[in-house]
Amino acid sequence: MNTILDRRTLIASSLAGLAGVALSTGGAASALAAEEDKPERVNVKVLNKPVLLGDMVLGKEDAPVTIVEYASATCPHCAEFHENTWPKLKKDYVDTGKVRFIFREFPLDQLALAAFMLARCAGKDKYFPMLDLIMKNQRTWVKNPREELLKIAKLAGMTEEQFDACLKNEKVANGIIGTAKDASRLFQVDSTPVFFINGRRVVGNQDYETFRKIIDEELNKAKG
Numbered sequence: 001m002n003t004i005l006d007r008r009t010l011i012a013s014s015l016a017g018l019a020g021v022a023l024s025t026g027g028a029a030s031a032l033a034a035e036e037d038k039p040e041r042v043n044v045k046v047l048n049k050p051v052l053l054g055d056m057v058l059g060k061e062d063a064p065v066t067i068v069e070y071a072s073a074t075c076p077h078c079a080e081f082h083e084n085t086w087p088k089l090k091k092d093y094v095d096t097g098k099v100r101f102i103f104r105e106f107p108l109d110q111l112a113l114a115a116f117m118l119a120r121c122a123g124k125d126k127y128f129p130m131l132d133l134i135m136k137n138q139r140t141w142v143k144n145p146r147e148e149l150l151k152i153a154k155l156a157g158m159t160e161e162q163f164d165a166c167l168k169n170e171k172v173a174n175g176i177i178g179t180a181k182d183a184s185r186l187f188q189v190d191s192t193p194v195f196f197i198n199g200r201r202v203v204g205n206q207d208y209e210t211f212r213k214i215i216d217e218e219l220n221k222a223k224g
Contacts, residue, residue: 038188044199046186048102053120053175056103056127058090063100064222065093065215070106070183071193073115073134074142077205078193082135085208093215103131106180106192111145114167116176118149121166122156130156 047068071078093099107113119130133152134141141148153163166172183189187196195202195211198218202211 038201040201041199042187042196042201047196047199051104051175051179051182053172053179054124056124056131057100058103058128059094059100060097061100063094063097065098065198065218066100066102067215068102068104068196069193070104070180070189070195072106072108073112074107074109074138075112075192076138079135079138081193081205082132085205085211088208089211089215092212098219099215103128104179104183105176106183106189106194107176108192111142113173113176114145115141115149117166117169117172118153118156118158118163120172120176121162121169122153122158126156 044066048066071081089099090101094101105112105116107116115134119127119134122130130152133155134149137148137152141152150160150163153166154160158166180189183194187194191203193203193205197211197214198221200214200218202214
Protein backbone atom coordinates (compact mmCIF):
# COMPACT_ATOMS: atom_id res chain seq x y z
CA MET A 1 0.00 0.00 0.00
CA ASN A 2 1.37 3.42 -0.97
CA THR A 3 1.50 6.30 1.46
CA ILE A 4 -0.91 9.21 1.36
CA LEU A 5 1.77 11.48 -0.07
CA ASP A 6 2.48 9.01 -2.87
CA ARG A 7 -1.14 8.32 -3.84
CA ARG A 8 -3.18 11.50 -3.70
CA THR A 9 -6.55 9.78 -4.26
CA LEU A 10 -6.32 7.73 -1.06
CA ILE A 11 -9.32 8.50 1.19
CA ALA A 12 -10.20 11.35 -1.19
CA SER A 13 -13.87 10.46 -1.19
CA SER A 14 -14.04 10.87 2.58
CA LEU A 15 -12.26 14.21 2.48
CA ALA A 16 -14.49 15.39 -0.36
CA GLY A 17 -17.43 15.15 2.02
CA LEU A 18 -15.94 17.94 4.14
CA ALA A 19 -16.60 21.51 3.05
CA GLY A 20 -13.67 22.98 1.12
CA VAL A 21 -14.52 26.63 1.61
CA ALA A 22 -11.37 27.35 3.62
CA LEU A 23 -8.98 25.85 1.09
CA SER A 24 -8.42 29.30 -0.39
CA THR A 25 -8.44 32.76 1.10
CA GLY A 26 -11.17 33.70 -1.36
CA GLY A 27 -13.67 31.55 0.51
CA ALA A 28 -13.37 33.40 3.79
CA ALA A 29 -16.17 35.90 3.21
CA SER A 30 -18.71 33.29 2.17
CA ALA A 31 -17.73 31.13 5.13
CA LEU A 32 -18.34 33.97 7.56
CA ALA A 33 -21.65 34.81 5.91
CA ALA A 34 -22.82 31.22 6.23
CA GLU A 35 -22.12 31.32 9.96
CA GLU A 36 -25.04 33.69 10.49
CA ASP A 37 -27.45 30.77 10.10
CA LYS A 38 -25.71 28.65 12.74
CA PRO A 39 -26.32 28.58 16.49
CA GLU A 40 -24.07 30.84 18.54
CA ARG A 41 -23.50 28.05 21.05
CA VAL A 42 -23.30 24.27 20.86
CA ASN A 43 -23.94 21.58 23.47
CA VAL A 44 -20.84 21.67 25.68
CA LYS A 45 -21.29 18.12 26.98
CA VAL A 46 -21.31 16.77 23.43
CA LEU A 47 -18.46 19.05 22.36
CA ASN A 48 -16.23 18.04 25.27
CA LYS A 49 -16.62 14.33 24.65
CA PRO A 50 -13.14 13.09 23.61
CA VAL A 51 -12.65 12.06 19.99
CA LEU A 52 -11.86 8.50 18.95
CA LEU A 53 -8.08 8.95 18.80
CA GLY A 54 -8.08 10.94 22.04
CA ASP A 55 -8.02 14.71 22.38
CA MET A 56 -4.84 16.74 22.22
CA VAL A 57 -5.05 19.06 25.22
CA LEU A 58 -3.07 21.83 26.88
CA GLY A 59 -3.91 23.45 30.21
CA LYS A 60 -5.51 22.51 33.51
CA GLU A 61 -8.28 19.95 33.37
CA ASP A 62 -10.45 22.02 35.72
CA ALA A 63 -9.86 25.37 34.00
CA PRO A 64 -13.04 27.49 34.01
CA VAL A 65 -12.90 28.05 30.25
CA THR A 66 -12.38 25.43 27.52
CA ILE A 67 -11.46 26.38 23.96
CA VAL A 68 -11.87 23.79 21.21
CA GLU A 69 -10.25 24.62 17.88
CA TYR A 70 -10.97 22.88 14.58
CA ALA A 71 -8.28 23.61 12.00
CA SER A 72 -6.68 22.35 8.81
CA ALA A 73 -2.92 22.09 8.44
CA THR A 74 -3.06 23.66 4.96
CA CYS A 75 -5.39 26.53 5.89
CA PRO A 76 -3.49 29.86 5.77
CA HIS A 77 -5.87 31.46 8.29
CA CYS A 78 -5.11 28.63 10.73
CA ALA A 79 -1.38 29.11 10.26
CA GLU A 80 -1.72 32.85 10.89
CA PHE A 81 -3.61 32.18 14.13
CA HIS A 82 -1.03 29.70 15.41
CA GLU A 83 1.88 31.92 14.48
CA ASN A 84 0.57 35.30 15.62
CA THR A 85 -2.32 34.98 18.09
CA TRP A 86 -1.94 31.58 19.75
CA PRO A 87 1.41 32.26 21.56
CA LYS A 88 -0.07 35.21 23.48
CA LEU A 89 -3.32 33.36 24.25
CA LYS A 90 -1.31 30.43 25.55
CA LYS A 91 0.87 32.65 27.73
CA ASP A 92 -1.98 34.74 29.16
CA TYR A 93 -4.68 32.12 29.60
CA VAL A 94 -3.52 28.51 29.16
CA ASP A 95 -0.28 28.76 31.10
CA THR A 96 -2.03 30.66 33.90
CA GLY A 97 -4.64 27.94 34.41
CA LYS A 98 -7.60 29.94 33.13
CA VAL A 99 -8.13 28.07 29.85
CA ARG A 100 -8.04 24.44 28.78
CA PHE A 101 -7.22 24.23 25.06
CA ILE A 102 -8.25 21.33 22.83
CA PHE A 103 -7.00 21.06 19.26
CA ARG A 104 -8.97 18.94 16.80
CA GLU A 105 -8.02 18.10 13.24
CA PHE A 106 -10.29 19.14 10.38
CA PRO A 107 -8.22 18.32 7.26
CA LEU A 108 -9.53 19.90 4.08
CA ASP A 109 -7.21 18.05 1.71
CA GLN A 110 -4.81 15.13 1.48
CA LEU A 111 -1.77 17.13 2.55
CA ALA A 112 -3.47 18.36 5.70
CA LEU A 113 -4.48 14.79 6.53
CA ALA A 114 -0.91 13.59 6.05
CA ALA A 115 0.52 16.35 8.24
CA PHE A 116 -1.94 15.61 11.04
CA MET A 117 -1.24 11.89 10.82
CA LEU A 118 2.45 12.57 11.34
CA ALA A 119 1.74 14.79 14.34
CA ARG A 120 -0.40 12.01 15.82
CA CYS A 121 2.27 9.40 15.18
CA ALA A 122 4.86 11.57 16.92
CA GLY A 123 3.00 11.00 20.20
CA LYS A 124 1.19 13.17 22.73
CA ASP A 125 4.34 14.75 24.18
CA LYS A 126 5.52 15.87 20.75
CA TYR A 127 2.15 16.63 19.17
CA PHE A 128 1.96 20.37 19.88
CA PRO A 129 5.63 21.14 19.14
CA MET A 130 5.21 19.34 15.81
CA LEU A 131 1.93 21.12 15.14
CA ASP A 132 3.69 24.44 15.70
CA LEU A 133 6.33 23.51 13.13
CA ILE A 134 3.68 22.39 10.65
CA MET A 135 1.78 25.66 10.96
CA LYS A 136 4.83 27.96 11.01
CA ASN A 137 6.38 26.27 7.97
CA GLN A 138 3.14 25.79 6.04
CA ARG A 139 4.19 27.89 3.03
CA THR A 140 7.32 25.77 2.62
CA TRP A 141 6.10 22.21 3.09
CA VAL A 142 2.94 22.49 0.98
CA LYS A 143 5.18 23.10 -2.04
CA ASN A 144 7.33 20.03 -1.44
CA PRO A 145 5.34 17.94 1.05
CA ARG A 146 7.24 14.69 1.29
CA GLU A 147 10.70 16.17 1.68
CA GLU A 148 9.70 19.01 3.98
CA LEU A 149 7.30 17.00 6.17
CA LEU A 150 10.01 14.37 6.52
CA LYS A 151 12.36 17.06 7.84
CA ILE A 152 9.75 18.08 10.42
CA ALA A 153 9.11 14.46 11.36
CA LYS A 154 12.83 13.85 11.88
CA LEU A 155 12.96 16.85 14.22
CA ALA A 156 10.33 15.01 16.26
CA GLY A 157 12.57 11.94 16.38
CA MET A 158 10.92 9.88 13.63
CA THR A 159 12.92 7.86 11.13
CA GLU A 160 12.03 7.74 7.44
CA GLU A 161 10.72 4.21 7.97
CA GLN A 162 8.44 5.42 10.76
CA PHE A 163 7.39 8.34 8.57
CA ASP A 164 6.28 6.04 5.77
CA ALA A 165 4.63 3.58 8.15
CA CYS A 166 2.64 6.40 9.73
CA LEU A 167 1.29 7.54 6.37
CA LYS A 168 0.03 4.02 5.71
CA ASN A 169 -1.80 3.83 9.03
CA GLU A 170 -5.48 3.64 8.12
CA LYS A 171 -6.56 3.65 11.79
CA VAL A 172 -4.99 7.06 12.32
CA ALA A 173 -6.29 8.40 9.00
CA ASN A 174 -9.83 7.19 9.62
CA GLY A 175 -9.78 8.50 13.19
CA ILE A 176 -8.86 11.99 12.00
CA ILE A 177 -11.45 11.92 9.24
CA GLY A 178 -14.05 10.67 11.71
CA THR A 179 -13.35 13.62 14.01
CA ALA A 180 -13.84 16.04 11.13
CA LYS A 181 -17.06 14.36 10.02
CA ASP A 182 -18.44 14.54 13.56
CA ALA A 183 -17.55 18.23 13.73
CA SER A 184 -19.44 18.85 10.51
CA ARG A 185 -22.44 16.77 11.54
CA LEU A 186 -22.75 17.76 15.20
CA PHE A 187 -21.45 21.33 15.25
CA GLN A 188 -21.85 22.50 11.63
CA VAL A 189 -18.15 23.13 11.17
CA ASP A 190 -17.55 23.73 7.47
CA SER A 191 -14.61 26.14 7.38
CA THR A 192 -11.38 26.64 9.28
CA PRO A 193 -10.42 27.75 11.79
CA VAL A 194 -13.50 27.47 13.99
CA PHE A 195 -13.29 27.84 17.76
CA PHE A 196 -15.74 27.04 20.53
CA ILE A 197 -15.13 28.98 23.74
CA ASN A 198 -17.19 27.24 26.42
CA GLY A 199 -19.37 26.18 23.51
CA ARG A 200 -19.58 29.68 22.01
CA ARG A 201 -18.79 29.71 18.29
CA VAL A 202 -16.00 31.95 17.01
CA VAL A 203 -15.20 31.77 13.31
CA GLY A 204 -11.97 32.62 11.55
CA ASN A 205 -8.60 34.01 12.55
CA GLN A 206 -9.79 36.73 14.89
CA ASP A 207 -7.33 39.07 16.57
CA TYR A 208 -6.11 38.66 20.13
CA GLU A 209 -8.46 41.29 21.53
CA THR A 210 -11.52 39.49 20.15
CA PHE A 211 -10.48 36.28 21.88
CA ARG A 212 -9.56 38.14 25.06
CA LYS A 213 -12.98 39.79 25.29
CA ILE A 214 -14.89 36.53 24.87
CA ILE A 215 -12.64 34.56 27.23
CA ASP A 216 -12.93 37.24 29.90
CA GLU A 217 -16.72 37.23 29.55
CA GLU A 218 -16.74 33.46 30.08
CA LEU A 219 -14.37 33.74 33.04
CA ASN A 220 -16.67 36.28 34.66
CA LYS A 221 -19.65 34.00 34.13
CA ALA A 222 -17.73 31.15 35.75
CA LYS A 223 -17.16 33.28 38.84
CA GLY A 224 -20.92 33.56 39.20
